[in-house]
Amino acid sequence: MRRQFLKKAHKALANPTLQKALDQNAERRECERVRAFSTLPNPEHTLREAAQIRRQTIDNLQEYLAQFIKRAQENGIQIHGPFSAHAAVLTAAEIAKKHNARLIVKSKSMVSEEIQLNQTLETAGMRVVETDLGEFIVQLRGESPGHIITPAIHLLREDIAKTFASELNVPHSTDVSEMTETARRVMRKFFLSAEVGISGVNFGVAETGTVCIVTNEGNGRMVSTIPRIHIALMGVERLAPSLEDLAVLLQVLPRSATGQNLTSYVSLIQRPRTGNEPDGAEERHLILVDNGRLAMHRSQLQDALLCIRCGACLNACPVFREIGGHTYGSAYPGPIGSLVSTGLFGIEQYGHLSKASTLCGACTEVCPAGIDFTKLLLRARGEYVRSAPQPAWLRAGMPLFTWMMASPGRYHWAQRVGSLLTRLLPNSGGWLYRLPPPFSGWTRSRDFPPFAAEPFRERVHRLKSAGNGTYKVDKKLRETQVQEGEPQHGDLIVRFQEELERIDGEFVHCSAEELPNKITDFLASIEANRILGWGERSLELDSIVDHLREKGIQILEPEIPRSEDGNIRYEMLAGLDQAPAGLTTCLAGLADTGTVILPSGAGQSSLTSLLPRTHLVLLRAKDIYPTFDHWIRAGGREAIASSPQLTLITGPSRTADVEMILTLGVHGPERLIVFTLD
Ligand code: SF4
Structure with missing residues (x-):
């Protein structure tokens, strides 16, 4: 493995395309990360809190895991495991076979890469389609992801255009919007006809048994809403003790991963579809993956389990930035990959990765989980050195080095x-x-x-003696402004509008009387004569629906037939997919991120906010809260518990998987218009 690593590293260093792509990714991501943290009132405090939550979770892993399993089972989610990789893939295959699955749609899951799930399912005769755009591209090319957040990081648009032309039989185009549109069109058929959807899990909430999935493109919502069967894969360490803790982790994960204040879609899944609910998976399975984690929990690399897979350490690492993800030869690349691969798969196979670091500490600096990389990498190196045969000069030299370093006098002499x-x-x-x-x-x-x-020590001594011993800490995040105090309601509306517009959402402020005409005018402008709506009505929605019907606009209330016949389901879904707009209300708005919170359940189909190109949302100004945490404490907890799948929507569906160029509407709506009512 070590030889292969060195060979691949040399190849990567000599690849100018890869070098350009890696530089571009790292620089953009780092700038965006710093900007996103600067929007927090006290970023240092939030980061400390997030690290403490992860520490508390890992210190009490068995208790939180037992609590999570119990609650999720009470909610009706079928729990399997914790399992080894082999048992996990067999379980997923058995569930899929039991439901005669031929086509499976899958959203991004690092655990599934780790256990090589696709290979097993494909051997069993099922087709697995990766639906995250970056994953879809690398799957078409028969490659593995090059980065845990940006799978196609190693490719330029020209490479992707060639792949699309040859694999999808479409005209060659390097226009990124056109490529994204092609992906939307091709994947639509898969979403609407797949029998099973597979996803990863970002966090499982121990106190409520909630499964949290975050995606920007909306594919996580698609795979967990449309197919009859949803299988989620979760590493046993990916827990948050409470909903309040989840709110903190959701402040740091997107900021560290993609520089967003919040990911476009945060799905909080509570239970499967029941009774007269119009959509959602009829069976929800959660496969817990141990695969060495519980053993790692007892090892000296335990702290690597703190990771929340944001990818920031990869972007910060000067080694990763030169050699890219494929060189590591593991599903987990970069600094965290060096630890996790060693901890999960063994020092013999991956111990050499502990040396793929300059120990500069850039990874520690950016890690929102508070992982001390230098300490862990040195531990892994120590174990690796003890386990692998070392050259004679090193065997002889190390005792000499130890002898020299053990005495300040000898150390000083050696420096000279x-x-x-x-x-x-x-x-x-x-x-x-x-x-x-x-x-x-x-x-x-x-x-x-x-x-x-x-020598440095002498210099410090000299400067101190000269009275010049004050040093400044130069950390970008510490320069951010600290704002204090609770915002007033008018401020919340302004902040909500600013945040929504910053993430390409559209804001309309109007009175309840003006609203029906505003909506009909908009629908006329896009020539929409039928839209998706909700059966469950609020006062505002009722008056609009009557008005729209008077204007001859048809309002469809989506409901996926419970039939096992894929054709019946497909015909119905394909019809709904043609509607250009969907109209819903929402439970609340969040000012700090420009987010709207949508429930699901009887009369509140998730498809209305997912399938059409445009999503129109009605938000009452009085329902805008400063943050997600404020909303949870003000009654959001009950809403999460009562909704089979509650969604935080922050702007339109988005991707930057091709050369980091932002495009909207890859799977979900490309326009999100929030009508805010006084
Ligand atoms: S180790 Fe830290 S920085 Fe790296 S992916 Fe995990 S949480 Fe992010």
Whole structure:
């Protein structure tokens, strides 16, 4: 494995396309991350809180896991496991076979990559379609994802255009919107006809048994709403103790992952479809994946389980930024991959990855879960060194090095000698370009700086004696503004509008009397003569529905037939999919993210806000809350418990999977218009 790693690393370094793509991704993501955290009133506090929540979860993993399993079962979710990789894939295959699945749609799940789920399902004769755009692209190319958040990070649009032309039989086009539109059209058929949907899980909430899935494109909603059977895969460590804790984790996950204040769609799944509910999976299965996690929990790499898979450490890592994800040879690349791969799959196979780090600490700096990478990487290195045969010079040299470092006097003497020797070696512009053996490997690919003429400790001592001993901490996140105090209601509307518009949503402020005409005018502008609506009515919705009917606009109330006959379901869904707009109310708005919260259940089909190109939402100004946490504490907890699948919608469906270029409407609506009523 180590040899393969080195070979792939050399290849990656010599690939200018990959280098360009990696640089582009890392720089954009880092800027967006810093911007997103700067919108929090106190980012440092939130990060500390998130890290504490993860620490508390991992310290009490068995208790929270037992609580989560109990609650989820009470909610009607069928729990399987915790299982090894082998047992997990067999269980998924058995469930799919039992329901005669031929086509499975799947949203992004790192756990499924880890256990190689697709291969098993395909061997059993089922077709598995990855529906995240980036995953879809790499699946068409027969590759694995290059990054845990941006799977097609290693590809330029020209590569993707060629893949689409050859695999999907469409005209060659490098226009990113056109490519996204092609993906939407092709995948629509799969979504509407698949018997089973598979997803990952971002968090399981222990106190309520809620399954939380976040996606930007809306494919997570599609796979958990349309197929009759939903199978979710979750690593046993991906828990949040309470809904309030989830609210904190949802503040840091999207900010760290994609630089968004909140991901476009956060689905909070409580239970399967029951009674007269119009949609949602009729069976929900949750496969808990152990696959070495519980053993890792007892090991010295336990802290790697704190990870919430945001990918920020990959973007920050100078090694990942040069060699990319495929070089690591594991489903989990980058700094966290070096730890998780070693912890889950063994030091023999992946121990060498602990050396794929400069120990610069950039990963620790950005990690919202508070993982001390340097400590863990050194532990993994120690174990690796003990387990693998080392060259003779290293075996002899380490005791000498230990002896030297064990005494301040000897250490000081070694610094002086090192400084003198490195000054005698050949250099170019002050940098050494050829070190003698056994250090010559270093200068084969990069230069080496000579030791400082004045050692650091001496410099500090001199500066302190000169009275210049004050040092500034230069951390970008610490420069952000701290705002205090609860906002007033008028401020909430303004903030809601600003945030909604920043994420490409549209805001209309009007009175209840003006609303019917505003909506009919809009529908006339897009030539819509039929729309999707909700059977469950509020006062506002009732008056609009009457008005629209008077104007000759047909309002369809979606309901997926419970039939097992795929053709009947497909015909019905394909008809609904033609409606250009959907009209719903919502439970609340969140000012800090420009989010609307939609329930589901009897008379409140999720399809209305998912299938059409445009989603129109009515929001009462008095229902705008400062944050998700405020809403949970003000009664949101009950709404989550009573809704089979509640969704936080933050802007239109979006993707930046092709060269980081933003396009809207990849699976869900491309327009989100919020009519805010006084
Ligand atoms: S280790 Fe930290 S930074 Fe890296 S993916 Fe996990 S949570 Fe994100």
